[in-house]
Amino acid sequence: MMRKQQQGITLIGMLLTAIVVILAGILVMRVIPVYLQFHSVKSSIRALNSLDPSSFGFDTAANAAILRKRLINQFGLNGIDDIKFEKLNIVPKGPRNYSITAQYTDVRPLFYNVSLMFKFETTQEVSIGK
Known part of the structure; x- marks a missing residue:
């Protein structure tokens, strides 16, 4: 008569x-949560495409400052308050086009250390006024 061998997981294996x-x-x-926050950063930058073009002038430096202020406000709306941006560059690419780079x-x-x-x-x- 053959004995049937036991099968299963041991207590140590289960632990x-x-x-x-x-x-x-x-x-x-x-x-x-970190990747969800990164998605919020990207969507905050994309939201700048829907800004009203009447609040912008012809000076690209002033427009970049307005975009930076609006972007920081958008970050606050999306709950991105705890990020310290090492690099938040707004570079003009044309009269109404800007390249925004956020690095953090x-x-x-x-756990522990x-x-x-x-x-x-x-x-x-x-693109402003898109």
């Missing part, structure tokens, strides 16, 4: 699996 699942869950909970680093704690650092950079073209 190791639970630890891996918990660590993966913590990692996902730390990463997803976001550091989020993972381990942190995750994310570097983001996006460049988008903005």
Whole structure:
């Protein structure tokens, strides 16, 4: 008579699996909000395309200052308050066209003294009165 061998997961195997699942869950909970915030940054820049052209003049430097102010206001509307932009460049590409580059680093704690650092950079073209 043949004996049937036992199959299944041991207690140690179950604990190791639970630890891996918990660590993966913590990692996902730390990463997803950062990428959602990056999407909000990109959509804030895209929202500048719908600005009223009557508030802009012919001076590109003054228009760039207006765009910067409106962009910072848009960041506030989208809940992007905790980002310190290392580089927020607004470069004129024509009379009503601008290239906006936003570059920033976001550091989020993972556990104890381990942190995750994310570097983001996006460049988008903005046309006033489009």
